[in-house]
Amino acid sequence: MSRIAIVYFSGYGHTARLADAVALGVAEIPGTEAVSLRIDPDGNLPEGGLDQLAAADAIIYGSPTYMGGPAWQFKKFAESTARIWLAEGWKDKIAAGFTNSATVNGDKAITLIYFWTLSQQHGQIWVGTGLLPANTKANGPGDVNWSGGSVGIMAISPSDASTEEAPRTGDLETGRLAGQRVALITSRLRPAG
DSSP: OEEEEEEEEOSSSHHHHHHHHHHHHHHTSTTEEEEEEEEOTTSOOOTTHHHHHHHOSEEEEEEEEETTEEOHHHHHHHHTTHHHHHTTTTTTOEEEEEEEESSSSTTHHHHHHHHHHHHHHTTOEEOOOOOOOOOSTTOOTTSTTTTOOSSSEEEEOOTTOOTTTOSOHHHHHHHHHHHHHHHHHHHHHSOOO
């Protein structure tokens, strides 16, 4: 069985909804288990979180984009992995990422590049969305990959939207499909036994 950990911070609950969609996609692939690890408001993992990440075959990183990058709580978690980096503890694990902000752009690509850089520091193998953008006049927020993310999942939650309203259906479906892709690639690359 492949185990895929989703480690993320969510300030208002919108990014948590996206994490749930990613986990749903992961769990839809037979022989795959999704483990969600939400970073708390103080930047700490749940008890035993690092052990769960060590046991994972893939790690999907997530954070809202605040002020052009990931939330400080996510950065605290990332910096806490220095000893793991030194021991090459996550080398060759699959990696992917997702982010969310109130605007269509909001410099979300910077957050995804942060996740990608973190994964490369750890020697991980990055997986993008593999989804074509919804980029015609007929497309809108209800369509898959409307924001056009290829490096990772980019969702939009307007600043006045409740967690019931956002992320919108297209972004949640993008998360689900990208979660499936990570699970499929992980199962292909995971050694038997």
